Amino acid sequence: MTLHTLPALGPNKKLKLPKEMERKLPNGLTVIAIRRPAVPLVELRLWIPFGRAHLARGAMLSQTLFSGTDTMSMVEIAAALQSVGGGLSAGLGPDRLLVSGNGLVTGLDRILELLAEVLGGAAYPGDEVATERERLADGIQVAQSQPSHLARSALLKRMYGKHPYATQTPDVEQVRAVRPAQLRALHAERVRPDEAILVLVGDLQPGKALDAAERALGRWTGGGKQVKLPPAPALTPAPLLVVDRPDSVQSSLRMALPAVGRTHPDHAALQLANLVFGGYFSSRWVENIREDKGYTYGPHSLVEHAIAGSALVVAAEVATEVTGPAMLETVYELGRLASLPPKEDELEQARQYALGTLQLGMSTQAGLAGLASTYAGFGLRLEFLAEYSARLAAVTRDEVAAAAATYLAPSRAVTVVLGDAGRIEAPLAALAPVAREDAQP
Amino acid sequence: MKIPATKYPVERFTLDNGLRVVLAPDRSAPVIGVAVVYDVGIRSEPEGRTGFAHLFEHLMFQGSENLEKLAHFRHVQGAGGSFNGSTHLDYTDYFETLPSNALERALFLEADRMRGPRLTEENLRNQVDVVKEEIRVNVLNRPYGGFPWLKLPPVMFDTFPNAHDGYGSFVDLESATVADAAEFFQRYYACGNAVLAVAGDLDVSAATELIERHFGDVPARPAPTLPDFAEPDLTAERRESYTDRLAPLPAVAAAWRVPDPINDFAAYLPYVVLAEVLTDGDASRLVERLVLRDRTVTSIGGYLGFMGEPFEVRDPTALLLQAHLPPGGDVDKVLRTVDEELDRLAADGLTPGELARTQARMATHLLRDTDAVLGRALEMAVLEQQRGEPGLLNELPRLVAEVTEEQVRVAAATLRPQRRASVEVIAGGAK
Numbered sequence: 001m002t003l004h005t006l007p008a009l010g011p012n013k014k015l016k017l018p019k020e021m022e023r024k025l026p027n028g029l030t031v032i033a034i035r036r037p038a039v040p041l042v043e044l045r046l047w048i049p050f051g052r053a054h055l056a057r058g059a060m061l062s063q064t065l066f067s068g069t070d071t072m073s074m075v076e077i078a079a080a081l082q083s084v085g086g087g088l089s090a091g092l093g094p095d096r097l098l099v100s101g102n103g104l105v106t107g108l109d110r111i112l113e114l115l116a117e118v119l120g121g122a123a124y125p126g127d128e129v130a131t132e133r134e135r136l137a138d139g140i141q142v143a144q145s146q147p148s149h150l151a152r153s154a155l156l157k158r159m160y161g162k163h164p165y166a167t168q169t170p171d172v173e174q175v176r177a178v179r180p181a182q183l184r185a186l187h188a189e190r191v192r193p194d195e196a197i198l199v200l201v202g203d204l205q206p207g208k209a210l211d212a213a214e215r216a217l218g219r220w221t222g223g224g225k226q227v228k229l230p231p232a233p234a235l236t237p238a239p240l241l242v243v244d245r246p247d248s249v250q251s252s253l254r255m256a257l258p259a260v261g262r263t264h265p266d267h268a269a270l271q272l273a274n275l276v277f278g279g280y281f282s283s284r285w286v287e288n289i290r291e292d293k294g295y296t297y298g299p300h301s302l303v304e305h306a307i308a309g310s311a312l313v314v315a316a317e318v319a320t321e322v323t324g325p326a327m328l329e330t331v332y333e334l335g336r337l338a339s340l341p342p343k344e345d346e347l348e349q350a351r352q353y354a355l356g357t358l359q360l361g362m363s364t365q366a367g368l369a370g371l372a373s374t375y376a377g378f379g380l381r382l383e384f385l386a387e388y389s390a391r392l393a394a395v396t397r398d399e400v401a402a403a404a405a406t407y408l409a410p411s412r413a414v415t416v417v418l419g420d421a422g423r424i425e426a427p428l429a430a431l432a433p434v435a436r437e438d439a440q441p
Numbered sequence: 442m443k444i445p446a447t448k449y450p451v452e453r454f455t456l457d458n459g460l461r462v463v464l465a466p467d468r469s470a471p472v473i474g475v476a477v478v479y480d481v482g483i484r485s486e487p488e489g490r491t492g493f494a495h496l497f498e499h500l501m502f503q504g505s506e507n508l509e510k511l512a513h514f515r516h517v518q519g520a521g522g523s524f525n526g527s528t529h530l531d532y533t534d535y536f537e538t539l540p541s542n543a544l545e546r547a548l549f550l551e552a553d554r555m556r557g558p559r560l561t562e563e564n565l566r567n568q569v570d571v572v573k574e575e576i577r578v579n580v581l582n583r584p585y586g587g588f589p590w591l592k593l594p595p596v597m598f599d600t601f602p603n604a605h606d607g608y609g610s611f612v613d614l615e616s617a618t619v620a621d622a623a624e625f626f627q628r629y630y631a632c633g634n635a636v637l638a639v640a641g642d643l644d645v646s647a648a649t650e651l652i653e654r655h656f657g658d659v660p661a662r663p664a665p666t667l668p669d670f671a672e673p674d675l676t677a678e679r680r681e682s683y684t685d686r687l688a689p690l691p692a693v694a695a696a697w698r699v700p701d702p703i704n705d706f707a708a709y710l711p712y713v714v715l716a717e718v719l720t721d722g723d724a725s726r727l728v729e730r731l732v733l734r735d736r737t738v739t740s741i742g743g744y745l746g747f748m749g750e751p752f753e754v755r756d757p758t759a760l761l762l763q764a765h766l767p768p769g770g771d772v773d774k775v776l777r778t779v780d781e782e783l784d785r786l787a788a789d790g791l792t793p794g795e796l797a798r799t800q801a802r803m804a805t806h807l808l809r810d811t812d813a814v815l816g817r818a819l820e821m822a823v824l825e826q827q828r829g830e831p832g833l834l835n836e837l838p839r840l841v842a843e844v845t846e847e848q849v850r851v852a853a854a855t856l857r858p859q860r861r862a863s864v865e866v867i868a869g870g871a872k
Binding site for chain 1: 467469470506510511514516518519520522524538540541542543544545546552553567568569570573574575581582584687688690721722723724732733736739765767768797798799801802804805808811870872
């Protein structure tokens with residue numbers, strides 16, 4: 001009879017940062033090149049600050065940036081990228097326009113040339129803009145039929161009030177009103193190299209990649225005004241908002257709690273407190289409402305960082321008939337951690353998870369590119385990973401308890417539940433004062 | 442453009458109990474991916490037990506011989522790793538990715554549940570509830586739920602294994618018993634029916650020794666005979682529609698049978714390339730025609746296999762196209778235009794450079810999918826299980842690049858309306 005016992009872990013391997021180089025070009029563009037030669041590819045991320053941009057125009061710009069220049073059509077650009085195994089696309093967030101892509105590393109020069117072609121000469125041709133306008137309008141309609149989107153929209157309104165973050169999806173009517181001339185104007189004003197950051201990760205020599213980027217993008221110019229977002233307002237306590245979605249077979253629970261940015265002294269402790277609460281599968285909340293009670297499939301809780309502020313967002317889709325009990329358990333688990341310190345082994349488990357996740361996140365080209373780009377957008381570099389690891393390793397149980405008391409207290413939460421109000425309002429009203437509205441796109 | 446390749450070394454061996462093992466060392470980052478794949482999937486679940494393969498996947502996480510409920514999750518995450526499992530038409534996978542100092546722990550966890558999960562009434566009822574919530578999130582409470590992967594097979598196929606709903610009906614899920622689960626495990630979760638693959642930061646001889654230590658005493662049970670799921674090709678067009686009460690816009694998906702992906706790989710591969718020629722990016726045939734020129738669809742995608750896994754599926758399978766239409770869009774017109782474009786491709790062939798650029802982009806996608814050690818372990822495990830050829834992963838970019846224009850043209854010529862099954866989503870949520 002063999003005994004089967006859990007093997008001990010081997011020694012932790014030290015976090016090893018990849019080789020990287022950085023250069024600020026005369027036009028203000030920062031270029032960061034990182035070597036990770038695992039596969040013969042390159043990942044590209046270009047972060048362009050875009051806070052406070054007109055929402056519908058910004059969304060349309062991101063959809064039509066690659067629609068053609070004075071010398072190339074949309075199809076020609078796409079075909080030229082494809083020829084070197086490449087692809088580029090743009091996406092809009094509340095803080096930035098992000099151009100993302102990848103390709104065979106032997107095509108890096110060509111991909112950068114095509115990127116420069118578009119950044120310098122995107123023409124926003126009328127026909128292509130008209131096509132994309134309808135596609136975007138249709139896409140928004142589909143999004144507005146998704147419970148997750150509706151719940152998120154309602155939560156953002158509650159969290160941010162009059163701040164620009166309060167609305168992150170434009171109305172269909174606003175999109176239909178966008179004209180090519182407005183896109184050209186927005187491009188001229190905001191798609192500019194100063195304060196933009198280009199990250200290249202892959203099977204490359206960093207010095208040579210910087211030279212290639214400088215050759216291709218050194219002549220990119222453009223300048224308008226610099227735009228700063230006001231700080232996000234603090235969360236304002238309010239009654240639990242029930243958003244009616246008649247006949248919904250599930251309810252979408254959303255809670256926002258206060259949080260701090262990555263460099264704040266409480267940040268590492270807050271991350272660990274969030275993990276213990278609900279930030280990973282082996283958390284109290286997930287073990288409770290999924291593995292014990294079967295109320296839900298994929299509950300999650302995450303510290304979300306934006307330039308103007310951070311927040312902790314708790315989200316679960318639960319069966320309509322258990323909406324009240326699921327909310328009760330959620331408030332209970334938040335309150336329990338805000339009131340009593342976590343156990344030592346719970347904290348160690350969360351700490352190991354946080355540290356391991358950093359190693360895994362850095363182990364692919366795409367992971368590194370995303371991390372480096374996001375960090376750079378917030379003024380940080382990959383070196384911060386070493387500092388963050390050290391902080392995670394050093395956080396004490398008292399610090400986690402203090403962070404939980406400050407940030408996870410359910411009395412500070414802003415709460416929205418989207419679902420069939422006729423069936424869920426009364427059970428929720430038993431737990432907290434409730435207000436009600438109809439689902440709004 | 443020269444198509445590059447990866448050169449991951451691959452070691453294969455079989456333990457005395459029949460467990461097949463694949464090792465793919467790569468010491469460039471201190472992480473590992475561990476995958477165990479069992480040769481049972483949706484197509485093998487019994488009639489009256491729709492959704493059982495997936496429900497059983499959940500039960501494999503509920504404790505095992507030496508592990509209490511919740512222990513598996515805690516041990517993986519407490520080592521800094523992530524885990525999951527997924528149920529496919531032809532296989533079910535279980536996997537972890539972790540810092541490499543946790544290799545032995547991951548092997549222990551997988552071996553323990555290969556010996557036997559803890560199948561209890563309480564865990565079964567709990568996971569039936571969880572799976573019902575999963576189905577509500579992914580199918581019932583959202584627009585286009587299960588489209589087209591659950592909606593098109595019953596149009597295209599006639600036999601239960603190929604046609605039924607793999608997520609399962611609530612009635613079938615609720616009637617599942619612990620005895621069903623025990624029998625399912627006994628029959629399909631034999632180590633002779635499994636493949637273990639480990640990729641990443643490992644030493645082959647040390648890892649081999651650990652694998653022998655942890656899996657060597659899993660009792661030998663032979664693999665069940667692989668069933669034959671063959672069905673004849675369609676000889677007349679099949680077309681159905683359904684109303685999705687939440688969908689704001691119409692949609693359509695169409696599928697055509699393709700050659701056997703395993704036993705006729707050379708004939709199959711051109712279809713994989715064809716799907717990309719038709720739909721990959723703004724310069725592809727159908728995007729250019731339907732989205733950009735005609736504006737009859739807002740998006741279109743094409744892929745092989747109902748779950749979009751061209752190299753991890755057995756016969757019978759299909760090439761699928763799926764498109765979302767603008768308000769009031771005309772599905773018939775879309776299908777007619779697709780036919781027209783396929784005719785044009787079959788008659789006139791490709792334009793200069795069209796095939797090469799598609800193949801270059803496909804190489805990027807293939808290489809990118811293997812960059813994560815976990816992706817590599819999962820794909821190699823299935824390639825071993827279905828083909829005995831995990832090293833095929835290194836060859837795919839080159840093989841895709843060797844597909845000729847003539848082969849793509851011939852493949853396009855077979856996608857005739859009379860061989861087509863399609864399903865239309867009527868927008869019940871249109872405003």
